[in-house]
Amino acid sequence: MPSSTAVEASLPIQSEMDLAWVRQHVRQAAAQLGFGLVAQTKLVTAASELARNTLVHGGGGRMESAAVTRGQAHGLRLVFSDEGPGIADLDRALTDGYTSGGGLGMGLGGARRLVHEFAVDSTPGSGTKVTVVCWVTPPPRPYGGL
Amino acid sequence: MSDRLQHGVTSHVPVLRLGEVLLVTLQGDLHDSDAQQLQQDICEAVANSGVTGVVIDISGVEIVDSFLGRVLAEIAANASLLAARTVVAGMRPAVAITLVELGLTLPGLRTALTTEAAMELLTHHDPAAGRGRLSQELG
Numbered sequence: 001m002p003s004s005t006a007v008e009a010s011l012p013i014q015s016e017m018d019l020a021w022v023r024q025h026v027r028q029a030a031a032q033l034g035f036g037l038v039a040q041t042k043l044v045t046a047a048s049e050l051a052r053n054t055l056v057h058g059g060g061g062r063m064e065s066a067a068v069t070r071g072q073a074h075g076l077r078l079v080f081s082d083e084g085p086g087i088a089d090l091d092r093a094l095t096d097g098y099t100s101g102g103g104l105g106m107g108l109g110g111a112r113r114l115v116h117e118f119a120v121d122s123t124p125g126s127g128t129k130v131t132v133v134c135w136v137t138p139p140p141r142p143y144g145g146l
Numbered sequence: 147m148s149d150r151l152q153h154g155v156t157s158h159v160p161v162l163r164l165g166e167v168l169l170v171t172l173q174g175d176l177h178d179s180d181a182q183q184l185q186q187d188i189c190e191a192v193a194n195s196g197v198t199g200v201v202i203d204i205s206g207v208e209i210v211d212s213f214l215g216r217v218l219a220e221i222a223a224n225a226s227l228l229a230a231r232t233v234v235a236g237m238r239p240a241v242a243i244t245l246v247e248l249g250l251t252l253p254g255l256r257t258a259l260t261t262e263a264a265m266e267l268l269t270h271h272d273p274a275a276g277r278g279r280l281s282q283e284l285g
Contacts, residue, residue, distance in 0.1 A: 016177045023175060023209065041209055041240035045248065048211040052178075096249050107212055110248035 006032050007067045007076065013051050014060040022051040022063050026078065029065055033076055034136050043076065043134050046114040049107040050080045050130050058082025058128055068133060075116070075135035083127040090120055159184050161191055167199040167268055168192065168230075169261065173206040181217045188221055192228045199268035200225050203261045205236030215250045222255055232256065235264035 007029040011022055026047040030040040047063070054061040061082030068077045087093045094109045108130075112118040117133040158180055162169045168191055170184070188200060202218065204210065210218070222232035235258045245251065258264035 016179055020175050020177060027208070038240045038243055041238075042244050042247065045209045045211050045244045048209060048213075049248075052211070052213060110212060110250065113247050113249065114244065 007065060010062055010064045012060075012062055013054045013080070013082075015055075019048065019051050019055065023048050025063075025065065026076075029067075029076055030134075033067060033074065035076070035134070039134065039136075042114040043078075046111040046132060046134075047078055049111040049114075050078070050132070053107050053130070054080045054082045054084075054128075057087075058084030060084075061127075070135075073135045073137060075133055077131065077133045079129060079131045081127065081129040086124040086126060086128055087120070087122040088124050090122060094120075159187075161187060163191075163195060163197065164265070166197050167201055167265060168195070168197050169201050169203065171203045171206065174208070176207070176214060178213055181214055185217055185221050185224065189224045189228065192225050192230045198230050199265075200230055200232040201258075201261055201264040201268065202232065202234045203236050203264075204234060204241070205238065205261075207241065208238070210237075210241050210245055210250075212248060212250055215245060215248075215252060219252050219255055231268060233258050233264035233267055235259070235261045 009025055009029070011025060012018055013022060023044050027040060027044050030043045035043065051063060054063070059082060061080065061084070064079045064081075066077050068075050094112065096109045108120075111130075111132070115132040115134050117131075119131045120128065121131075122128040159173075159176070160171055161184075162171075168188065170188060176184075191197075192200065200221070202221065204218075207214075218234055222234075225232045233256045237257060256267070258267050
């Protein structure tokens with residue numbers, strides 16, 4: 001089992017420089033956990049999108065990363081949290097092309113497609129928490145499931 | 147016959163002029179503000195130098211997220227309005243896979259596998275858009 005010291009972290013997201021630190025940390029943590037190059041690239045890209053959302057829309061926040069296991073599977077969990085205005089219409093925010101900022105509107109919906117598990121917890125007025133998990137090898141799906 | 151464009155280039159990205167083509171090499175992790183500065187720098191460099199092509203080498207770039215993807219597409223659109231064509235060269239396979247999954251296929255962006263192929267694309271093919279004098283200088 002890889003040491004968790006290089007994987008577990010709580011990083012501030014307050015500036016562009018912090019976005020670079022987040023990317024670098026996620027890259028190193030993913031490599032440490034044994035993710036392949038394509039999976040690493042997807043994970044770092046998703047983290048970059050979500051960290052930028054935290055900075056731009058949430059007014060700054062944090063990213064927590066941790067190694068997770070489920071049965072035989074192990075993976076990386078990233079939690080992005082802010083205390084910003086929250087997301088009023090989550091379905092709309094997840095729609096490709098919808099943007100409240102100056103971006104392409106691919107951030108949230110795009111990031112969701114790059115990871116195995118994706119959850120948003122947002123209350124207007126009290127912030128947003130986005131949790132994503134990527135498995136090095138995905139856990140087997142329930143028999144007969146999707 | 148390459149010379150570094152000194153005027154107006156203030157981002158941490160080297161922009162070289164090779165005949166009628168600007169060669170821009172992105173390396174490592176580019177901050178958002180550097181990417182935006184680069185967009186302005188390239189625009190000014192194209193307008194001032196009158197080059198007819200821009201090659202952006204991203205072989206040293208580990209990830210392209212929607213922000214950098216938008217900047218690349220906008221550079222191409224800017225350059226097009228300034229009578230220059232843009233080719234993005236050397237995208238890593240993992241980056242291509244990620245961009246498609248992200249939903250960012252950048253249909254307006256011309257690509258080449260290597261910088262060499264990008265130069266070839268700008269100098270030899272489609273002579274109408276290359277104003278015909280590229281191949282003489284670079285060929």
